[in-house]
Amino acid sequence: MENWAELAVGEVVEVVRHAQVVGRGTVEEVSLSGNVLWILPQGPQDRQLCLKSDGVIVRRG
Secondary structure (H helix, E strand, O other): OOOHHHOOOOOEEEEEEOOEEEEEEEEEEEOOOOOEEEEEEOOOOOOEEEEHHHOOEEEEO
């Protein structure tokens, strides 16, 4: 997904880096610019920060 700003709070997403899924969770917050995303992973992990500048891909899942 190119424009992260189109994601809605509560939506389930996967985070992909180098063709591997490195995270999956529920969208907690998206910046207005669509360049920063916080997700709540499934399981006991802390929330995860995703930066578009890190080259990760986010897809609805």
